[in-house]
Amino acid sequence: MLTRKDFEGRERPTWCPGCGNYGILNAIKAAFVEHQIAPHEMLIVSGIGCGSKLPLYMKVTGYHSLHGRPVAIATGARLANHGLRVMVVHGDGDAYGEGLSHFLNAARRNVRLVDLVQDNRIYGLTKGQYSPTSEHGKRTPTSPEGALDQPVQPLALAIAAGATFVARGYSGELQHLAWLIGEALQHPGYALIDVLQPCVTFNRGYAYEFYNQRVYKLEDEPGYDPSNRTLAWEKSYEWGERIPIGILYRGSPLPTYEEQVPALRSGPLVARPLEKLGMAQVEALLRELR
Amino acid sequence: MLTRKDFEGRERPTWCPGCGNYGILNAIKAAFVEHQIAPHEMLIVSGIGCGSKLPLYMKVTGYHSLHGRPVAIATGARLANHGLRVMVVHGDGDAYGEGLSHFLNAARRNVRLVDLVQDNRIYGLTKGQYSPTSEHGKRTPTSPEGALDQPVQPLALAIAAGATFVARGYSGELQHLAWLIGEALQHPGYALIDVLQPCVTFNRGYAYEFYNQRVYKLEDEPGYDPSNRTLAWEKSYEWGERIPIGILYRGSPLPTYEEQVPALRSGPLVARPLEKLGMAQVEALLRELR
Amino acid sequence: MTPNDLTIRIGGEAGMGLESSGAGFARALTRGGLYTFGVADYYSRIRGGHNFFSIRVSPQPLYSHVDPVHLLLALDVETITRHLDAMVEGGAVVYDAKETLPSHLQRSGVNFFAVPLTALAREHGGSDVMRNTLILGVAAGLIGFDQAYLESVIRDNFARKGQAVVDANLRISELGVNTGRSFQTDFPFRMEAVPGAPRRLIVSGTEAFSLGALAGGCRFVAGYPMTPGSPVLQWFAAHAAEYGVVTKHAEDEIAAINMAIGAAYVGARAMVPTSGGGFSLMVEALGLAGMTEVPVVVYNAQRPGPSTGMATRTEQSDLLFMIHASQGEFPRFVLAPGTVEECFEAGWQSFNLAERYQTPVIVLSDHYLATSYRTVEIDALAFDRVTIDRGALLTREELDALEGPYLRYRVTPSGISPRAVPGHPNAVWVSDSSEHNEYGAGDEDAANRVAQMDKRARKVIGAEKELPQPLLYGPEAAQVTFLCWGSTYGPLREAVERLNRERPGYANMVHFGGLHPFPREATEALLAPAQRLIVVEGNQTGQLAMLLRCHTGRVADGAIRKYDGRPLSPEYILSHLNGKV
Amino acid sequence: MTPNDLTIRIGGEAGMGLESSGAGFARALTRGGLYTFGVADYYSRIRGGHNFFSIRVSPQPLYSHVDPVHLLLALDVETITRHLDAMVEGGAVVYDAKETLPSHLQRSGVNFFAVPLTALAREHGGSDVMRNTLILGVAAGLIGFDQAYLESVIRDNFARKGQAVVDANLRISELGVNTGRSFQTDFPFRMEAVPGAPRRLIVSGTEAFSLGALAGGCRFVAGYPMTPGSPVLQWFAAHAAEYGVVTKHAEDEIAAINMAIGAAYVGARAMVPTSGGGFSLMVEALGLAGMTEVPVVVYNAQRPGPSTGMATRTEQSDLLFMIHASQGEFPRFVLAPGTVEECFEAGWQSFNLAERYQTPVIVLSDHYLATSYRTVEIDALAFDRVTIDRGALLTREELDALEGPYLRYRVTPSGISPRAVPGHPNAVWVSDSSEHNEYGAGDEDAANRVAQMDKRARKVIGAEKELPQPLLYGPEAAQVTFLCWGSTYGPLREAVERLNRERPGYANMVHFGGLHPFPREATEALLAPAQRLIVVEGNQTGQLAMLLRCHTGRVADGAIRKYDGRPLSPEYILSHLNGKV
Numbered sequence A, B: 001m002l003t004r005k006d007f008e009g010r011e012r013p014t015w016c017p018g019c020g021n022y023g024i025l026n027a028i029k030a031a032f033v034e035h036q037i038a039p040h041e042m043l044i045v046s047g048i049g050c051g052s053k054l055p056l057y058m059k060v061t062g063y064h065s066l067h068g069r070p071v072a073i074a075t076g077a078r079l080a081n082h083g084l085r086v087m088v089v090h091g092d093g094d095a096y097g098e099g100l101s102h103f104l105n106a107a108r109r110n111v112r113l114v115d116l117v118q119d120n121r122i123y124g125l126t127k128g129q130y131s132p133t134s135e136h137g138k139r140t141p142t143s144p145e146g147a148l149d150q151p152v153q154p155l156a157l158a159i160a161a162g163a164t165f166v167a168r169g170y171s172g173e174l175q176h177l178a179w180l181i182g183e184a185l186q187h188p189g190y191a192l193i194d195v196l197q198p199c200v201t202f203n204r205g206y207a208y209e210f211y212n213q214r215v216y217k218l219e220d221e222p223g224y225d226p227s228n229r230t231l232a233w234e235k236s237y238e239w240g241e242r243i244p245i246g247i248l249y250r251g252s253p254l255p256t257y258e259e260q261v262p263a264l265r266s267g268p269l270v271a272r273p274l275e276k277l278g279m280a281q282v283e284a285l286l287r288e289l290r
Numbered sequence C, D: 001m002t003p004n005d006l007t008i009r010i011g012g013e014a015g016m017g018l019e020s021s022g023a024g025f026a027r028a029l030t031r032g033g034l035y036t037f038g039v040a041d042y043y044s045r046i047r048g049g050h051n052f053f054s055i056r057v058s059p060q061p062l063y064s065h066v067d068p069v070h071l072l073l074a075l076d077v078e079t080i081t082r083h084l085d086a087m088v089e090g091g092a093v094v095y096d097a098k099e100t101l102p103s104h105l106q107r108s109g110v111n112f113f114a115v116p117l118t119a120l121a122r123e124h125g126g127s128d129v130m131r132n133t134l135i136l137g138v139a140a141g142l143i144g145f146d147q148a149y150l151e152s153v154i155r156d157n158f159a160r161k162g163q164a165v166v167d168a169n170l171r172i173s174e175l176g177v178n179t180g181r182s183f184q185t186d187f188p189f190r191m192e193a194v195p196g197a198p199r200r201l202i203v204s205g206t207e208a209f210s211l212g213a214l215a216g217g218c219r220f221v222a223g224y225p226m227t228p229g230s231p232v233l234q235w236f237a238a239h240a241a242e243y244g245v246v247t248k249h250a251e252d253e254i255a256a257i258n259m260a261i262g263a264a265y266v267g268a269r270a271m272v273p274t275s276g277g278g279f280s281l282m283v284e285a286l287g288l289a290g291m292t293e294v295p296v297v298v299y300n301a302q303r304p305g306p307s308t309g310m311a312t313r314t315e316q317s318d319l320l321f322m323i324h325a326s327q328g329e330f331p332r333f334v335l336a337p338g339t340v341e342e343c344f345e346a347g348w349q350s351f352n353l354a355e356r357y358q359t360p361v362i363v364l365s366d367h368y369l370a371t372s373y374r375t376v377e378i379d380a381l382a383f384d385r386v387t388i389d390r391g392a393l394l395t396r397e398e399l400d401a402l403e404g405p406y407l408r409y410r411v412t413p414s415g416i417s418p419r420a421v422p423g424h425p426n427a428v429w430v431s432d433s434s435e436h437n438e439y440g441a442g443d444e445d446a447a448n449r450v451a452q453m454d455k456r457a458r459k460v461i462g463a464e465k466e467l468p469q470p471l472l473y474g475p476e477a478a479q480v481t482f483l484c485w486g487s488t489y490g491p492l493r494e495a496v497e498r499l500n501r502e503r504p505g506y507a508n509m510v511h512f513g514g515l516h517p518f519p520r521e522a523t524e525a526l527l528a529p530a531q532r533l534i535v536v537e538g539n540q541t542g543q544l545a546m547l548l549r550c551h552t553g554r555v556a557d558g559a560i561r562k563y564d565g566r567p568l569s570p571e572y573i574l575s576h577l578n579g580k581v
């Protein structure tokens, strides 16, 4: 029986006091406890950013990799060992900026990954530049006159890319977030959880007070049907007085990428012993060269 | 008065006989004639691929650049000289594979570009590997057992990314395509034209016969309203017995990126003489250092 | 050029299927007991542009193509225009009777045989590709080669198109052979089959490297199409289901190498095949592999740069880029096989190096080596010498017995830290791409930094001895010593042979098949007796010459370089040597 | 270390605003007629981790920080733990009276002054940052520095926060000054203002380079945040509207450099600031600029690699990577300014080089140079020496007069082809990233390839003379000659001075501010009389030493290297020299 203590890391987080990443860390641990996933059964691949330091602050197998590339690394890890659970944890800059293309490709491939994005709508670690999800007009060191890009809509893009599990969480709603992570872990395929994560240092406009007043849970919304793709797509644009959290879209599962690879039918790639080719194999290969 | 002859290139195309790129080349020339855009008033930035050779086969200012990067180059060109018209011409691999992220960013930025994608649903120049828009199950040299990725939906993605002009053309419908290009040229902002382009050598399943039987024009479709984003989004998934061409989505124009840049209010960047800083400017700058 | 050594060249437009026809002919010659060397020359277009395929054939082993042509099979007039100058005295041109040759395309000493290629092809089934079969039949007839071997290849190659196609091709081939025989009196060169010869292989660099990698346990290949690297991806894709390999045509090269790193991190032997431009996009991740000590193999089949350069041509200009790519400093290996035999070895050795030293390994090939075909002995691809050495990879049992926390980056005397892969309860750690401590966690302490930098650097002290060593070919002592690397081996070897045939003991050569870490001691020892050094390489700036000076202080006395996109040939080397000596 | 030369260090946790407070204090000292050198040391985290800022101050010009500390301003106990060893005899520690110092943190010869920092800050307004103001006041009082200068900086820095904040800070500063004065008897070091001194500037490498680039006509800056490169992007963003510059924080570094290439293609002077990891992603496009001859400036402020390395620290380990990055071979320039003056010059000269030679130019800085502040004379940033030379850029008039087709890549004796930008009816062409002919269109002809390769290579024959030349500092002849590049100039210069103070004529040094194309002749001339060569550089593998041997054959007699993420200091150099000589 795994408990919270089994996920205690060697190091204390260096996040700012009040940072939304604490809530995410706790929700991840809670989900792992709930679903009894041991530290060695999970690989968390993270990018570079404040939030991407997360695996260093708990006990888990992890890879704190490159800015923007954790989804590609996680894809390779899954393809080589689909016996391992794989999760990606990274910031909005990492996921929707530098890594935008990998995110959309993982969605359309349906690689079985939980992709958790710490969406603080800012670049935290590099000290407050605007991010892909920052609002138009946002003033930051790289946009002193206000950002001119319209923000990326990650949920709409994920749906358009073909993801079958698209959710939004809020780090101020720990239990709900832990539940979402659990649902995502059980989803057979790519699962996006965009998490509203207050950055109390560089994005004070989107602090707890902002979100606490606005977020509402889709599960509590009478008649909301997350299996309706068009509805989900429209819902993904809702942002203002009311901000939905929960599972926006849950389509009928498609076969995962891993399931479809012929070489993986007999089990994970790394589970097979690495042996020299047999005589018959060599013979067959040489026959092609005659 | 410009005529077709003014766009005659020095070199004959080296495309395969019957390649859909001939139709696209002709449609572009026709649109330029129709809208009286001279060869030096237009910069065509292309990527790398069969279709990306297009600017070399006509008379126009062009840049045959890198695989996947023409949109970024074109963005820079527009920002430095918004007095110049800029068009991007590239293949589906270039636009939706290597260049996916740039395409989506240009859309949300609303840089004024016509982005024409020669969508033959295959990698032509590298001899027939599956492309981002190839159908699931497609057998090619990199997918001898059938491609496992679900195809990219460029039109849905463009809409989700915030594009306000999203169209599909067909190289077998030259006049219609020329008209689309003209509309796109007049659109104040980013305009995507995904062109169904038969590759007669490596993608015989999507030849003229296939498309001729299926394409229909949205303009002829009673009641189709291209200003309805949700409708357009749903329409962008229609693919089968009937394949829509025309303007899927035309939203109300947003300010272009270029219009919003403070430094560009007084005209194109390159139009201003490049002079040494004045005494007063130097003084002001030095004052910051005291 | 002895009559025992012929070059047959078939030329025409892109899209005519020259390469596969030419390769098929080389295969037939191989089956007939002869040695061949086949090389293609084509444009980066799908249609149009002049393409050709040259087959050199001899009863003796061959290591290179050569420039002079004995028999030119011209599917169009352009072929004659382009290659007439390359023809030897007594050579012959076979061309389509429908063409009228302008007078400037006549040359004394060269015979012209008109054959109604198109007409006959149409008559016999219509497909234009049948002209290739026909004209190669003519070639076989002319040189007196036993048509049975040709027929066996036709049967194999066309089998999947059905018996009718096989039969039509057999018929037209026979027609060609008979036509060729009828011209024999006007063509002095013969190349008969050697009936009792042992079975041999005909193999390209792409195939040899892929086979070596597969034999060496490569089980994950991710890539993005790019000539001439992607044929390795495609070779693996074609063999993936059968041999239990995962291949992934990724969204771009960045994704490809990061996928490979992910696969290697969890324990698979993983590789990315690419060419220079694709490699440029992999540079950041190469450093990630270096920093987090993930074994990954990068295969770069070079083509001429800079930028898009010449997509379907050859060059050796990425060497220094490979050695220095990515920010910061970390150990890596750079191999540069020179022959198909060495390609095979590089295929499996690269994975052993990568896993034993826990660092990226780069194998440099080039378009010439990757795409040319050579006939070799049946045991040239030495499957029996293959070993799979995973280095300090902890076994399940070792992990079971592990006590205390697992230190992924333990500072050890060798610099090599016992490596685990994710999935064992006793080895739960996070690898950080920032400088990290022994646990793998980011750590900015100055002493830790130095300890980890030194640990990584220590891994390769002396490791140049594990690379293919510089090889001397020719007499121990010579008046001229040539240096080369990678694919220049073949053409240079032949140049050296010819020089020594004329002036015994005149020349020798040293070939580098491993360039980083630079084999300094071995090089100094080999070059100590050398009098006059000439570096021969397929680039403009003399990259091996720079390495040589940088690591040994030796300044080459001369250089022969080529960077027009075409491979070095023995004749090119000899003629440039005469300009220099 | 004379009493005329003090180092004051303020230390505490990340998030305490040390850097801006420290920089403000250095500014005040500068306004007071003193010379300063300020350097920050911090972790790659937003909160926690030990940060400090050191200000060296003297009535004489300074080129470097030094290791020993005279006055330690400890905002926490950790600061004392970490820096007590660095304190000189007679030095003092100012700390918060609320802490009780454990006995091991006492040291004879060092005085400890307890000040109720937190308590007073709370009393005077509450903001923790006011402790910084207070403790710096104490410092001013201790060294006898005129508080008026401090007050002027407080007024400027806090102005945008409102008069109340200004007043509170002024009050607490005064309190600090008085407290400091009261301790003076126990602190022997003074540093009084020099009232009549000329006005000077205090400037970082980031600012100097940005100013130089702006003065040189840079009008387009695209980037993606990455320490320590992005401050240049941010400097330009802050000045963009005022000076008519377009800046773009792009989606990634690949987009950034391609945008810059697009902007340069149409005629803007364009730059991308980044750090090594970002540069790795720009490698492919660098080759595009080389091949299509687009002038673009890349600014790489190095940080320790490999991979993520140490984001907020310093290193000089990207040199060989810069020289060889991207597939194939093409000309480029690599500059490595050593001082803020040279940063300013590199700022504008890089654009002249880029446009005159129509090729990419790389400016290598590093975290140390980019982020440290130095006091310089008012004319140190030589705006009057700036020129804007656009090279063979065709004017509107020249284009109007153009006859015949425009040949963008005309083969000329100099290799430089007159350049047009899109938009003129007489210059309509397409540039191809494939090898192209004079028109710019892809062309695979062998002779054309060689002509274009040679044309491009020709551009830089002799062009190393256009780079900043290697500079000799110190006596012409000396027993030891040091070599260095980039930011090592300052620390090494001071080490050389000290050596010569002890043993006149003992040492000199050669600094490289331009490294590629390598200034071979100038180097050989400068080094001809050198007896003993020692290369000092901030990396592990000795990259300058390799270049030196490769280009001149000289093998250095010794090396002093540092790669722990911290800058070289005069003391480090001297102590390592003693280990070597």
Ligand SMILES: Cc1ncc(C[n+]2csc(CCOP(=O)(O)OP(=O)(O)O)c2C)c(N)n1
Binding pocket: A048, A049, A050, A051, A052, A066, A067, A090, A091, A092, A093, A094, A095, A118, A120, A122, A123, A124, A125, A126, A131, D224, D225, D226, D227, D253, D277, D278, D281, D308
């Ligand atoms: C290739 C590359 N470019 C830039 C950086 C610098 N960098 C580090 S973190 C970061 C962005 C952080 O933003 P986000 O991903 O939103 O994470 P957060 O810090 O907000 O959690 C950047 C740009 C890098 N490490 N690598």
Ligand SMILES: Cc1ncc(C[n+]2csc(CCOP(=O)(O)OP(=O)(O)O)c2C)c(N)n1
Binding pocket: B048, B049, B050, B051, B052, B066, B067, B090, B091, B092, B093, B094, B095, B118, B120, B122, B123, B124, B125, B126, B131, C224, C225, C226, C227, C253, C277, C278, C281, C308
């Ligand atoms: C970085 C990089 N990767 C790969 C290539 C090789 N390459 C050239 S064209 C091409 C794809 C062509 O497909 P597409 O963009 O659909 O164009 P098409 O040929 O079908 O018109 C590729 C992968 C390249 N030139 N550069």
Ligand code: SF4
Binding pocket: A014, A015, A016, A018, A019, A020, A021, A050, A051, A120, A124, A125, A198, A199, A200, A201, A202, D046, D047
């Ligand atoms: S800067 Fe923002 S995201 Fe980073 S640790 Fe602080 S609060 Fe969290």
Ligand code: SF4
Binding pocket: B014, B015, B016, B018, B019, B020, B021, B050, B051, B120, B124, B125, B198, B199, B200, B201, B202, C046, C047
């Ligand atoms: S390969 Fe396909 S896309 Fe390329 S030229 Fe031929 S038909 Fe056109």
Ligand SMILES: [Mg+2]
Binding pocket: A049, A091, A092, A093, A118, A119, A120, A121, A122, A123, A124, A131
């Ligand atoms: Mg963020």
Ligand SMILES: [Mg+2]
Binding pocket: B049, B091, B092, B093, B118, B119, B120, B121, B122, B123, B124, B131
């Ligand atoms: Mg295509």
